Amino acid sequence: MTGIPIKRRERDAVLQSLQAGLVPRQGLHLIQVGRKAEVSALLNDLDRICDQGAAFRIVVGRFGSGKTFFLNLVRNLAFQKRLVVLQADFSMARRLYASGGEARALYSALMHSMATKTQPDGGALPTVLSSWISEIQHAVATAGGSTDELEKKLTDDLRDLQNYVGGFDFSEVIRAYYGGYTEKNDALQAAAIKWLRGEYTAKTDARSELGVRRIIDDASVYDSLKLVAAFVRKAGFSGLLVNLDEMVVLSHRLPNSRARQANYEALLTLLNDCLQGNCCSLGFVFAGTDECLEDKRRGLFSYEALRSRLAENTIARQQGLIDLSGPVIRLQPLTPEDLFVLLKNVAVVHANGDPEKVRVPDEGIKATLQLANRTLGSDYFRTPRDVVRSFVGLLNVLEQNPGKTWQDVLGANVFEKPNGSLCRRGSCKKRNSGSR
Numbered sequence: 001m002t003g004i005p006i007k008r009r010e011r012d013a014v015l016q017s018l019q020a021g022l023v024p025r026q027g028l029h030l031i032q033v034g035r036k037a038e039v040s041a042l043l044n045d046l047d048r049i050c051d052q053g054a055a056f057r058i059v060v061g062r063f064g065s066g067k068t069f070f071l072n073l074v075r076n077l078a079f080q081k082r083l084v085v086l087q088a089d090f091s092m093a094r095r096l097y098a099s100g101g102e103a104r105a106l107y108s109a110l111m112h113s114m115a116t117k118t119q120p121d122g123g124a125l126p127t128v129l130s131s132w133i134s135e136i137q138h139a140v141a142t143a144g145g146s147t148d149e150l151e152k153k154l155t156d157d158l159r160d161l162q163n164y165v166g167g168f169d170f171s172e173v174i175r176a177y178y179g180g181y182t183e184k185n186d187a188l189q190a191a192a193i194k195w196l197r198g199e200y201t202a203k204t205d206a207r208s209e210l211g212v213r214r215i216i217d218d219a220s221v222y223d224s225l226k227l228v229a230a231f232v233r234k235a236g237f238s239g240l241l242v243n244l245d246e247m248v249v250l251s252h253r254l255p256n257s258r259a260r261q262a263n264y265e266a267l268l269t270l271l272n273d274c275l276q277g278n279c280c281s282l283g284f285v286f287a288g289t290d291e292c293l294e295d296k297r298r299g300l301f302s303y304e305a306l307r308s309r310l311a312e313n314t315i316a317r318q319q320g321l322i323d324l325s326g327p328v329i330r331l332q333p334l335t336p337e338d339l340f341v342l343l344k345n346v347a348v349v350h351a352n353g354d355p356e357k358v359r360v361p362d363e364g365i366k367a368t369l370q371l372a373n374r375t376l377g378s379d380y381f382r383t384p385r386d387v388v389r390s391f392v393g394l395l396n397v398l399e400q401n402p403g404k405t406w407q408d409v410l411g412a413n414v415f416e417k418p419n420g421s422l423c424r425r426g427s428c429k430k431r432n433s434g435s436r
Helices: 008-019 036-050 067-080 102-112 125-142 147-163 167-183 186-196 203-210 218-234 248-253 257-276 290-294 304-310 314-318 336-350 362-381 385-400 406-411
Strands: 054-060 083-089 239-245 282-288 328-330 421-424 427-430
Touching: 008 336, 008 385, 036 054, 036 067, 036 083, 036 239, 036 282, 036 328, 054 067, 054 257, 054 290, 067 083, 067 239, 067 282, 083 102, 083 218, 102 218, 125 147, 125 167, 125 186, 125 218, 147 167, 147 218, 167 186, 167 203, 167 218, 186 203, 218 239, 218 257, 218 282, 248 257, 248 290, 257 282, 257 304, 336 362, 336 385, 362 385, 362 406, 385 406
Parallel strands: 054 282, 054 328, 083 239, 239 282
Antiparallel strands: 421 427
16 A cells, blocks of 8 residues: 655655754654654643743753754644744854843844744745735725725724833834835835844834834843734734744853843743733743753753742652643653654655655664664664664665665664764774874
């Protein structure tokens, strides 16, 4: 029996990403396995956002355990619920709190990444704005309203945004975009987009081009995200999800403790607001390592207020049980059975969706996992990235060398150990790094 054909674009995106050790942005449903409890918990969060609530999660796991994969999976689930998604990585130039433009740079990166179900690759801000205009025009036209009534409807629809911090200028910029839209003034629309993306660095420029006195700066990033969440609902969407990866930057790469504590205070504000219901239709999902969370000298637990709010359920921990009701989700390791299914899914994707044309059968997958176990030890299923990369490499070699069988190639296959040594057929030797 043949399977469902896979689009060439999806197939290549999945395989090329996996071989490079990256998470594919497309086709995640083709290879997803396990994580049932974690996915269920996040689905509940997404439902809460759709019901005008808020959500806050920190996804924790080892390097290579699938945190970024999980973030992208949640992103795709959010699209199915008509949420708008913003996604970015922390870096030294992009963080929650700063005074030199780094927080504004993070906001700008998030807004550039704005994605929807129909525009999943980012850059969806103009689409969201156009959707809002279409919603207003349709409502007025259905009621048989005039141009004056359309203007009044626009004003009324934006009025409640003025209850937010910075809402007056935000509303004026939206109106400016509408003016550019109706007058076919591309320059005015571009200026509005530039402001909404946090790209103005001087208030005088924003005032001369848009007539507003305020710009989005380091101090107003969170307030601006709340405004965006409120606006996307007016545009017909269910809410806003913000995904942020690489939290290790905040915990272990900031140059001094003062900068680290300031970012933790900003994180605490987000956490408190989401848990107390002080924000609407907005959710945050962060991803970081165990050390990023638990290090009592530099990690989140070094900040007492965060430690107390992020601490696990003591009863569940003592009895070895799982409780996903708290803010922290610890990604449980994939079982060997999960990893077998994952490799099988990858083999089917490589065969363009036809299970009968897979180049490595079940016994070959078992042999691959046995070799990985001998080479990498028990950690091979805790951090599956290296195993998946090697398996995609095996499939590619078989595709390009038709005369070889999986037994031939796997017998000489190389798995890289975490310490940099190379193993062939059970024997290991150090990688030649060019130094003696």
